[in-house]
Amino acid sequence: MSYYLATQKEIVDWIKRLAAENPLYFPEKHGAASYRFTRVGPGSDIQFDHYTPTVVPPVKLLVPAREELLHFRTDADGKTEVRPSLDTSFRIIAGVRSCDLKGIFLMDLFFKEGVPDAYYLARRENTAVIGYACNTPCDERAFCAAVDSLDHTEGADVYITPVKGGDLLVEVKTRLGETLTAGVDWKPCEDGAARRIGAVTARPEPFGRTFPAALPEIYKIVEKNYESPVWDKHVKRCFSCGTCNLVCPTCYCFDVADDLHLDVASGNRTRSWDACMLPHFAEVGGGHNFRPEPAARQRHRVNRKFAYLPEKYERGAACVGCGRCGRQCTSHIDIFDIVTDLIQEGAR
Amino acid sequence: MKTGTEYYHQLARDTFMPQPGRIVEIADMTAKDRYFRVELEKPLGHHPGQFVMVSVMGVGEAPISISNGPGKDNTLEMVVRRIGRLTQVLHDLKVGDTLGIRGPYGSGFDLGNFYGSDVLFVAGGLGLVPLRSLITPVVAEADRFGKITLISGCRNPSEELYRDQLDEWTDAGIEVIRLVDGTENMPWKFGVGLVTEPIPKLRLDPEKTVAALCGPPVMYKFVITALGARNVSYDHIYVDLERRMKCGVGKCGHCQINKIYCCQDGPVFRFSDLALLPEALL
Numbered sequence: 001m002s003y004y005l006a007t008q009k010e011i012v013d014w015i016k017r018l019a020a021e022n023p024l025y026f027p028e029k030h031g032a033a034s035y036r037f038t039r040v041g042p043g044s045d046i047q048f049d050h051y052t053p054t055v056v057p058p059v060k061l062l063v064p065a066r067e068e069l070l071h072f073r074t075d076a077d078g079k080t081e082v083r084p085s086l087d088t089s090f091r092i093i094a095g096v097r098s099c100d101l102k103g104i105f106l107m108d109l110f111f112k113e114g115v116p117d118a119y120y121l122a123r124r125e126n127t128a129v130i131g132y133a134c135n136t137p138c139d140e141r142a143f144c145a146a147v148d149s150l151d152h153t154e155g156a157d158v159y160i161t162p163v164k165g166g167d168l169l170v171e172v173k174t175r176l177g178e179t180l181t182a183g184v185d186w187k188p189c190e191d192g193a194a195r196r197i198g199a200v201t202a203r204p205e206p207f208g209r210t211f212p213a214a215l216p217e218i219y220k221i222v223e224k225n226y227e228s229p230v231w232d233k234h235v236k237r238c239f240s241c242g243t244c245n246l247v248c249p250t251c252y253c254f255d256v257a258d259d260l261h262l263d264v265a266s267g268n269r270t271r272s273w274d275a276c277m278l279p280h281f282a283e284v285g286g287g288h289n290f291r292p293e294p295a296a297r298q299r300h301r302v303n304r305k306f307a308y309l310p311e312k313y314e315r316g317a318a319c320v321g322c323g324r325c326g327r328q329c330t331s332h333i334d335i336f337d338i339v340t341d342l343i344q345e346g347a348r
Numbered sequence: 349m350k351t352g353t354e355y356y357h358q359l360a361r362d363t364f365m366p367q368p369g370r371i372v373e374i375a376d377m378t379a380k381d382r383y384f385r386v387e388l389e390k391p392l393g394h395h396p397g398q399f400v401m402v403s404v405m406g407v408g409e410a411p412i413s414i415s416n417g418p419g420k421d422n423t424l425e426m427v428v429r430r431i432g433r434l435t436q437v438l439h440d441l442k443v444g445d446t447l448g449i450r451g452p453y454g455s456g457f458d459l460g461n462f463y464g465s466d467v468l469f470v471a472g473g474l475g476l477v478p479l480r481s482l483i484t485p486v487v488a489e490a491d492r493f494g495k496i497t498l499i500s501g502c503r504n505p506s507e508e509l510y511r512d513q514l515d516e517w518t519d520a521g522i523e524v525i526r527l528v529d530g531t532e533n534m535p536w537k538f539g540v541g542l543v544t545e546p547i548p549k550l551r552l553d554p555e556k557t558v559a560a561l562c563g564p565p566v567m568y569k570f571v572i573t574a575l576g577a578r579n580v581s582y583d584h585i586y587v588d589l590e591r592r593m594k595c596g597v598g599k600c601g602h603c604q605i606n607k608i609y610c611c612q613d614g615p616v617f618r619f620s621d622l623a624l625l626p627e628a629l630l
Contacts, residue, residue, distance in 0.1 A: 069360070069364050070364055070365065070405075072405040072406070074405075080368075080405055080446075082365055082366070082405060082448075084357060084360035084361055084364065084365065086353070086356055086357055086360055088353050088356070110599075111599070113598075114597065114598045114599075114612065115363060115597035115598060115599070116359060117363075117599060118356040118357070118359035118360035118363060119356075119360065121351070121356060121359075122353065122356035122360075125351055125352075125356075226626060252599070252601070253600055253601030253602070254594065254595075254599070254600050254601070255594055255600070256408075256409060256594045256595065256600070257408060258403075258405065258406050258407055258408050258409075259406075260406040260407075264406075267405065267406045269364070269403075269405070269409070271594075271600075274594075274600070274601070274602070276601060281592075281602065282591070282592055282602065283592060284590055284591065284592045285410070285429070285431040285432055285435070286429075286431055288564070288565055288590075290565075290591065290592075290605075290627065290630050291627075291630075296627075300604070300627075303606070303607075304604075307607070308604075308606065308607035311607060312607065
């Protein structure tokens with residue numbers, strides 16, 4: 001692990017240089033206030049200021065909305081050949097904030113556990129991640145500090161922190177990070193760790209929204225309040241559209257379906273994002289639905305983030321506090337408000 | 349942990365590639381339920397109560413219960429109800445056609461939990477299909493068990509599955525109680541009523557009885573209540589549950605029952621283990 005000090009311009013030039021040689025994705029501004037991870041090209045506007053979380057989190061570059069699992073072709077004799085379709089191309093994702101680094105870190109855990117997922121892991125192994133620290137909350141919806149993701153750096157190959165004086169502290173964290181930074185002429189930094197601590201301690205306190213309880217206690221509260229009026233309160237406004245799932249950095253449920261090409265001989269088996277808030281998510285053939293009520297689906301979703309997955313993996317909340325679900329919800333249903341209500345309900 | 353492109357290709361194949369199975373026998377069981385015997389390239393190596401993912405490339409894939417008992421041959425038996433697009437295509441297949449099989453998946457029944465006990469099977473509708481994978485080995489080794497009873501119920505006489513098999517089990521000395529919800533003016537020489545109704549009158553030693561249940565979701569609570577009233581302990585009751593499944597490997601999320609995955613932790617559960625899973629019997 002080594003540290004450098006670089007100027008904003010030096011970093012921007014470096015990212016553009018990397019983008020000239022590799023597919024590189026960076027959160028670029030689209031429209032008035034929306035950011036998207038976009039493939040960087042010669043005309044891209046690379047800057048780190050005025051960021052709010054992208055509509056879709058960067059981890060979805062590793063779990064695309066739709067991906068081919070198998071390709072098949074049936075020959076004239078009726079014999080079908082099937083082969084897996086694996087994406088092992090190299091990519092760089094840069095400008096990944098800590099909440100989204102935590103999202104990638106958690107997805108790594110989920111897809112490694114049990115039967116490992118070849119498709120995710122092959123992409124992940126061929127992905128370099130350049131993280132960027134937030135020294136101020138991005139907007140009023142963020143609660144990254146409340147779920148311990150504000151200081152998450154694991155999974156980044158290079159991690160950049162703005163430090164006092166306007167320079168950027170560059171922390172090279174992995175061998176891949178060394179490759180990415182090979183040949184740079186930035187100033188080596190002896191006291192990098194201390195400068196990073198300086199930046200962390202200079203942050204506003206509290207940083208973003210905070211819960212009225214500590215995390216381990218919250219897991220217990222969410223589990224204990226399985227029957228609670230809170231489950232009916234927010235869901236009254238819910239359209240069951242599944243947007244909260246689609247923009248969530250730790251949602252990975254998927255549907256599997258086949259596509260037959262027009263030659264009627266070849267096609268793919270693909271998987272695509274599914275959403276546990278959608279009405280038919282838990283419906284079986286014949287029509288029985290195991291979670292017909294929106295309240296039961298919302299309870300399931302919140303429990304996954306704050307009870308089931310924290311208990312299973314013991315690596316903290318499965319919500320990274322990015323605030324996307326609340327920001328993107330048509331009805332402004334915010335998982336932060338639901339959990340806060342559960343805590344207050346539990347205290348009563 | 350292994351990594352590398354070669355490993356991921358192998359992993360993708362092992363996880364999602366179906367193995368070919370050739371249909372060697374087809375029989376109509378009811379107007380909408382069709383029996384298939386499939387010859388695989390190698391033994392399935394399954395436990396009773398496990399399931400496979402059955403697919404036709406270009407149409408889709410679905411979880412289907414294994415209906416035959418464990419064995420060393422390459423056979424897979426299943427009964428498919430025509431209920432959607434894939435099952436319609438499966439019903440259109442002929443003897444000699446090939447379909448895709450992944451699995452077996454899930455926990456299944458452990459025969460060890462049944463040896464030495466009186467065994468009570470309760471099957472509702474299609475539930476008889478997976479239960480047959482357990483009934484078959486129990487009947488085959490009947491001397492290793494006490495009294496064996498099967499309560500099998502369905503909506504009406506035309507919906508009864510495995511009729512010849514039920515006769516065979518009856519002839520083998522198993523107490524088989526065959527019920528329909530109503531005869532609907534069809535000839536029927538057995539009983540009328542719900543599968544719960546014989547339970548209060550059964551000759552049953554609660555200390556010695558182990559029960560295995562499979563049926564529609566609504567069935568479980570009533571049967572378990574009836575068994576509880578006969579003092580059958582909840583850790584002697586096994587339930588085989590149904591859920592939507594898309595992957596079979598604990599990732600797609602559809603089969604989740606609270607914190608567990610039905611495809612991996614189930615579909616067979618000891619009922620006493622479901623106490624903390626309020627979503628289990630819905």
